[in-house]
Amino acid sequence: MAIHMPILIRRCDAVIKMDLIWLSNYAISFLLILILNFVLPRMMPGDPLHAIYGEEALISMTPEMEAEIIKRFALDQPWHAQLITYITALLSGDLGYSYYYRTGVTDVILGFLPWTLLLTGLAFVISSSAGVILGIESGYRRGSKLDGCMLSGMMFLGGMPDFFIGIVLLLLFGVTLGWAPLGGAVSPYAGHEGIDLVLDIAHHLVLPLISLVLVQIAPTYLLTRNAMLNTLRARFIMTAKATGLGEGAIRYRHAGRNSLLPVVTAMGMRVPNMITGTLFLEIVFSYPGVGTLLNTALSARDYPLIQGVLLIVTVTVLTTNFLVDMTYVRLDPRVRYAR
Amino acid sequence: MLEISGLRARYGEHEVLRGIDLMLEKGDSLAVVGESGAGKTTLGLSIMRLAGARLEGNMVFDGMNLLELSDEEMRRLRGDRMAMVFQNVEDALDPVYTAEEQVCEAIAAHNKWSRERIRERARALLTAVGLDEMRYQLYPHQMSGGERQRVLIAMALANDPDLLILDEPTASLDALTKADIVELLRSATSDRISIIITHDISLASALSKRMAVLYSGMIMEMGRTADLIREPKHPYTRGLLRSFPSMNTTKDLQGIPGRTIPRIGGCPFHPRCTQRIEICAREVPRPEELNGRLIACHRGGIVPLLEIRDVCKFFSSFPAVSHVSLTLYEGETLALVGESGSGKTTLAKIIMGLIEPDSGEILLEGERARWDAGFYRRVQMIFQNPKESISHRLNVLQAVREPLDVQRIGSEEERVARAMKALESAELSTDPEFLRKYPHQLSGGEAQRVAIARALVMHPKLLIADEPTSALDPSVQAKILRLLMDLQERMGLSILFITHDIALARKVSDRIAVMLRGSIVEEGPSGEVLREPAHQYTASLVECASICTRMAWETHVLD
Numbered sequence: 001m002a003i004h005m006p007i008l009i010r011r012c013d014a015v016i017k018m019d020l021i022w023l024s025n026y027a028i029s030f031l032l033i034l035i036l037n038f039v040l041p042r043m044m045p046g047d048p049l050h051a052i053y054g055e056e057a058l059i060s061m062t063p064e065m066e067a068e069i070i071k072r073f074a075l076d077q078p079w080h081a082q083l084i085t086y087i088t089a090l091l092s093g094d095l096g097y098s099y100y101y102r103t104g105v106t107d108v109i110l111g112f113l114p115w116t117l118l119l120t121g122l123a124f125v126i127s128s129s130a131g132v133i134l135g136i137e138s139g140y141r142r143g144s145k146l147d148g149c150m151l152s153g154m155m156f157l158g159g160m161p162d163f164f165i166g167i168v169l170l171l172l173f174g175v176t177l178g179w180a181p182l183g184g185a186v187s188p189y190a191g192h193e194g195i196d197l198v199l200d201i202a203h204h205l206v207l208p209l210i211s212l213v214l215v216q217i218a219p220t221y222l223l224t225r226n227a228m229l230n231t232l233r234a235r236f237i238m239t240a241k242a243t244g245l246g247e248g249a250i251r252y253r254h255a256g257r258n259s260l261l262p263v264v265t266a267m268g269m270r271v272p273n274m275i276t277g278t279l280f281l282e283i284v285f286s287y288p289g290v291g292t293l294l295n296t297a298l299s300a301r302d303y304p305l306i307q308g309v310l311l312i313v314t315v316t317v318l319t320t321n322f323l324v325d326m327t328y329v330r331l332d333p334r335v336r337y338a339r
Numbered sequence: 340m341l342e343i344s345g346l347r348a349r350y351g352e353h354e355v356l357r358g359i360d361l362m363l364e365k366g367d368s369l370a371v372v373g374e375s376g377a378g379k380t381t382l383g384l385s386i387m388r389l390a391g392a393r394l395e396g397n398m399v400f401d402g403m404n405l406l407e408l409s410d411e412e413m414r415r416l417r418g419d420r421m422a423m424v425f426q427n428v429e430d431a432l433d434p435v436y437t438a439e440e441q442v443c444e445a446i447a448a449h450n451k452w453s454r455e456r457i458r459e460r461a462r463a464l465l466t467a468v469g470l471d472e473m474r475y476q477l478y479p480h481q482m483s484g485g486e487r488q489r490v491l492i493a494m495a496l497a498n499d500p501d502l503l504i505l506d507e508p509t510a511s512l513d514a515l516t517k518a519d520i521v522e523l524l525r526s527a528t529s530d531r532i533s534i535i536i537t538h539d540i541s542l543a544s545a546l547s548k549r550m551a552v553l554y555s556g557m558i559m560e561m562g563r564t565a566d567l568i569r570e571p572k573h574p575y576t577r578g579l580l581r582s583f584p585s586m587n588t589t590k591d592l593q594g595i596p597g598r599t600i601p602r603i604g605g606c607p608f609h610p611r612c613t614q615r616i617e618i619c620a621r622e623v624p625r626p627e628e629l630n631g632r633l634i635a636c637h638r639g640g641i642v643p644l645l646e647i648r649d650v651c652k653f654f655s656s657f658p659a660v661s662h663v664s665l666t667l668y669e670g671e672t673l674a675l676v677g678e679s680g681s682g683k684t685t686l687a688k689i690i691m692g693l694i695e696p697d698s699g700e701i702l703l704e705g706e707r708a709r710w711d712a713g714f715y716r717r718v719q720m721i722f723q724n725p726k727e728s729i730s731h732r733l734n735v736l737q738a739v740r741e742p743l744d745v746q747r748i749g750s751e752e753e754r755v756a757r758a759m760k761a762l763e764s765a766e767l768s769t770d771p772e773f774l775r776k777y778p779h780q781l782s783g784g785e786a787q788r789v790a791i792a793r794a795l796v797m798h799p800k801l802l803i804a805d806e807p808t809s810a811l812d813p814s815v816q817a818k819i820l821r822l823l824m825d826l827q828e829r830m831g832l833s834i835l836f837i838t839h840d841i842a843l844a845r846k847v848s849d850r851i852a853v854m855l856r857g858s859i860v861e862e863g864p865s866g867e868v869l870r871e872p873a874h875q876y877t878a879s880l881v882e883c884a885s886i887c888t889r890m891a892w893e894t895h896v897l898d
Binding site: 234235236238239240241242243244245246249253254257258331332333334 | 384387389414415416417418419422423425428430431432433434435437444445448449478480491494495497
């Protein structure tokens, strides 16, 4: 064993080195986003103050407020001082001041973000797992009736725009049948507590969640099914069969597990798409999430708020991608060492 | 213990196996050889019922009819009582699990043991197949082909199966790894029923006691492996052996003409067979057993073309040829080797009917030779000195068509056409200028080719070539010999090759007969005769040839 130790250590070194490179990629992306966020308003023609806050906000501003803002963003300082101020502010969680809500952007976003996270997170988990499981089952039964029905159903769903499904569901279950509330995340002034509050939240969540899941399930399903068809042709499936493994083990432990790899990659890439979907659906269901917030900010031309939302969204996308990458590495040993 | 009868496998309309009968007892090892597409792998998978084809017939394994078992019963047999080792292709193992995990899974599929016990057994198996302990936790992509093959073998042996099917277990391995794996498989296959599916004859001979040659889903020949390799009786088996590079054969590689044509009537091999007759295209041959050898061929295997039975010839009281018996089979080259004056040419002349033997008989295709026109249509001879054997008064075209003129075969146009074709077969020019040339205007190589074309124009079955290349440059000699071997491959020409050059005989002949003072002192497959000469005289001939080569080499090196 002693003789082999140096080899092991060397291999660990290599892995750590690869990890560092990989992490630094994320760091660089993050920095680039920050810099863009910093540079863009300052590159607009005219006064950065105008660029950041917009004409309308400035008209209604008192000179004291204006001076306060200039001081706060160090707009009278050279650019490197501005950058340092910007980064320090960010690090302390200061995304600027929302002129529309008359409070810090961070506070505003934090009030809306949990609902979006709840909706998107749940939709992501449900659509991914359901898509994968349906894809595996459907691919394994290729050519059967079940496979055919699922395939055409999914193609149909996948072709619909997300807000459209949202509107249809809202009209059907909300307006016509009255099974679900028409909007919001909780019943206002109901004073629910404990389990009642949870049920109330779920009641409000169910329609937007279903809409989002229905739209998002199709691509995962199609990709999984396709990956299954390819994996089932691989030789190790025959090896597994010859070993006398049961159907379940072959379907999930071998074929399914291997089909997951491209699906996970695609999941990461689907996150931005999913977030846009959420933004639309939130508006359809007047769900108090970041989408609705962005909508408000856009109509009020509250530029700091818009920027803050965009920054948070990009950071979320980046984080999800990071998590997906981590998952992929756990799933595929070939990437673990080749990364 | 495994009895297969009338096994047929169909993918849709396409019948991949057409009635396989096999009977294997514990301890038996059977190699299934054949070209790709012969149905070898389908046979292996069909026994495991994994082929995905529609199966018919009977497969009785240990008293159970495999075709009647439920899927679940079959699953419980697979990997437990019967196992399969697959080729170590890149994805034969699941890329996301380690070697140990995959072996553990194979054990756990049939045993409800504790994790520790399974792990212990898996590790013991991996050690037994010779995998380094450091490599148990590796993933398939981190292992070499040989290591992956070992893991696949460990998985198959996981539950100590009674029936082990090996599908190309050493393909794509380098020679040294292959030797290791073969060694491992030899011990793994003992005491079970093993079926080795391969196109590698050397692997088949290392691992099997019996061998079955599969072609288009039919067993063409089956028998003891050693016998089959030493003396193939089916034309297809011989073709396979001739195309396989082996350390035991010395003849240059030859292929099998054409390619497998699926879905044809009659004997599946008949379009490629050089000894086919009319019935071959009409009826499927039934396998028949003769002296422990099973052959499916309407002609009973490779037919003897020329039989020399106890021929003697005395010149006054001197025995030029004494008690010579030889058999020459369809499509083979028999080299008659011996020094000058040993009676080789006399024997050739007796066969050609130029000299009357004192006793004994010559049979051509089972009938006594009458040396009539019919005989010379089937037997032709090429002589040592072509310029003397072709009349100097005939130009090339006249010389080549002369045999047709003599035998009055075909019309004027047909004779010219056949002559042209013969010239083309002999790789000669057919332009009018060349056709008008006379022997003295030809080079030695050209003249010999004209002589060959003249012999070929009759479409003979047997060619007696008496020192056909001794007057030629080595480069021309090589081309002429290549030509003869190609003709043999394409048309099944039998050649009696008379030479004193054992090095030459070694490269062109399937069998060698050594002649000394009018008698055949030794006869056998060329590789065998040269490797272990039984007769002192053969040994000295081989020795002389080797000394010449060695001296040439030493001179070269010392320079």
